[in-house]
Amino acid sequence: MCLAIPGQILSIDSTGTLRMGRVDFGGVIQEVCLEYTPEIAVGDYAIVHVGFAIARLDVIRAKEILETIAQIPTE
Amino acid sequence: MQSTDFGNPIHVESLVRQIHAKSTRPLTLMEVCGGQTHAILRYGIDQLLPPHLRIVHGPGCPVCVTPAETIDRAIEIASVPGVIFCTFGDMLRVPGSQSHSNANDLMHAKSQGADVRVIQSPLEALRIARAESQNAAPGSMKRQVVLFAIGFETTAPATAMAIRQAKELQLDSFSALVCHVLVPPALDAIFADVDHGIDGLLAAGHVCTIAGDHPYHRLADQFNLPIAITGFEPVDLLRGILNLVEQLEAKPTSHRVDNLYEHIASAEGNLQAQRTVETVFAICDQHWRGMGSIPQSGLKLQPQFASFDASSRFPQGKLPGEQPSCCRAADVLRGKIRPIECPAFGTLCNPNHPLGAPMVSAEGACAAYFLYQALAPLNISERTPSKRTPSKRTPSELTQSESLNPKDDLAP
Numbered sequence: 006m007c008l009a010i011p012g013q014i015l016s017i018d019s020t021g022t023l024r025m026g027r028v029d030f031g032g033v034i035q036e037v038c039l040e041y042t043p044e045i046a047v048g049d050y051a052i053v054h055v056g057f058a059i060a061r062l063d064v065i066r067a068k069e070i071l072e073t074i075a076q077i078p079t080e
Numbered sequence: 081m082q083s084t085d086f087g088n089p090i091h092v093e094s095l096v097r098q099i100h101a102k103s104t105r106p107l108t109l110m111e112v113c114g115g116q117t118h119a120i121l122r123y124g125i126d127q128l129l130p131p132h133l134r135i136v137h138g139p140g141c142p143v144c145v146t147p148a149e150t151i152d153r154a155i156e157i158a159s160v161p162g163v164i165f166c167t168f169g170d171m172l173r174v175p176g177s178q179s180h181s182n183a184n185d186l187m188h189a190k191s192q193g194a195d196v197r198v199i200q201s202p203l204e205a206l207r208i209a210r211a212e213s214q215n216a217a218p219g220s221m222k223r224q225v226v227l228f229a230i231g232f233e234t235t236a237p238a239t240a241m242a243i244r245q246a247k248e249l250q251l252d253s254f255s256a257l258v259c260h261v262l263v264p265p266a267l268d269a270i271f272a273d274v275d276h277g278i279d280g281l282l283a284a285g286h287v288c289t290i291a292g293d294h295p296y297h298r299l300a301d302q303f304n305l306p307i308a309i310t311g312f313e314p315v316d317l318l319r320g321i322l323n324l325v326e327q328l329e330a331k332p333t334s335h336r337v338d339n340l341y342e343h344i345a346s347a348e349g350n351l352q353a354q355r356t357v358e359t360v361f362a363i364c365d366q367h368w369r370g371m372g373s374i375p376q377s378g379l380k381l382q383p384q385f386a387s388f389d390a391s392s393r394f395p396q397g398k399l400p401g402e403q404p405s406c407c408r409a410a411d412v413l414r415g416k417i418r419p420i421e422c423p424a425f426g427t428l429c430n431p432n433h434p435l436g437a438p439m440v441s442a443e444g445a446c447a448a449y450f451l452y453q454a455l456a457p458l459n460i461s462e463r464t465p466s467k468r469t470p471s472k473r474t475p476s477e478l479t480q481s482e483s484l485n486p487k488d489d490l491a492p
């Protein structure tokens with residue numbers, strides 16, 4: 006139950022009592038509460054835990070991390 | 081952006097090589113996240129490290145630290161006629177304290193007729209309560225819906241939102257049995273023991289995503305402890321381990337808090353979530369299974385939400401205390417021993433007959449060791465226990481063809 010997993014925001018619905026979004030987890034679409042990520046927009050990746058987006062994944066920063074590792078010389 | 085990029089074998093190999101190059105002396109590193117425990121064992125990350133680097137597992141699984149008395153209470157409430165008891169699936173088989181009774185876990189209570197439902201989100205419990213109250217015939221009793229609210233800082237905001245909504249909607253048929261726990265006070269309890277034997281800490285990134293990194297700065301200063309905040313994919317974990325090795329091999333050694341989950345967690349954490357948690361919950365002392373009472377390590381409902389407290393809504397009978405047992409979960413949770421060092425591991429205690437909670441939950445350290453012990457590191461295609469190479473592997477034994485695909489594990 007502890008995992009927090011990334012999914013891509015497909016659409017956002019702010020008309021109900023809670024701000025909800027449809028999120029794509031590699032083909033599995035689920036409804037997720039977006040109340041804790043007011044900054045998140047369609048197309049962004051959210052980190053989702055027990056039905057709640059808890060953070061926005063900074064894709065550019067993540068790519069930079071991987072590039073830094075890839076640049077380490079393999080003697 | 082695929083999460084699988086953080087499992088790329090080329091990156092894994094590069095990081096493993098750097099760890100081997102930089103690590104010169106024995107070190108014990110602790111992680112405190114069930115997801116990390118699971119990933120370390122599943123990908124055999126422990127076996128890729130130099131033999132003198134030891135990884136131990138702290139109290140990182142909220143399922144495992146939920147007290148037996150709380151399980152007893154959950155069974156008692158779930159068994160009240162008319163109650164719909166909503167729980168995360170991991171809690172179903174966690175044994176309570178009545179070792180000889182016929183309903184000692186929620187699964188058993190369900191088989192005896194209790195309406196126990198597995199949910200993925202606290203909002204599902206709320207949805208069930210709304211549907212039940214809308215569908216109830218006029219004048220008839222509404223069915224009570226109880227949420228078993230467990231988890232760390234990461235999960236508490238979800239519970240808080242469900243309870244806040246229930247109050248706004250005046251859903252008097254909804255309540256929660258709350259057993260949320262906070263990680264830093266438990267770490268205080270571990271590191272206050274002068275013989276803790278731990279050199280560095282991998283902090284769980286998703287806990288910091290909510291709570292921020294400030295509790296860890298105090299821990300680092302107070303206990304001279306280097307801390308790496310990281311996630312639970314192979315690249316995350318290896319970056320964390322490399323960071324701790326670098327801090328500990330430096331002369332003089334350093335004890336910084338480094339955030340290696342910076343693409344997800346900010347220094348201040350999720351402020352909206354923190355605010356909602358503070359609105360709904362107050363901090364209280366809390367009993368941890370295997371660790372005893374830890375000051376200021378739990379959450380209880382604030383007075384204005386007290387009417388949603390299931391433990392006061394449902395009458396309580398006499399609950400037996402926890403029975404003595406040979407289970408060494410207390411030592412496992414404090415990083416004193418690894419599960420394989422427990423004499424009962426794999427013999428008296430196994431997932432079909434768990435003696436302690438860490439053998440039940442998929443994220444419990446004992447269950448993770450049992451499940452993945454027999455697997456070769458990084459050989460993800462081979463899921464059934466077979467021959468996990470007993471010797472440590474060198475990075476050169478890693479090939480690109482060994483696919484690392486954590487994604488199937490990530491399906492919600």
Ligand code: SF4
Pocket residue numbers: 406407408409410412419422423424425426429430434435436437438439446
């Ligand atoms: S192996 Fe079983 S008995 Fe031993 S510590 Fe783990 S849960 Fe307890």
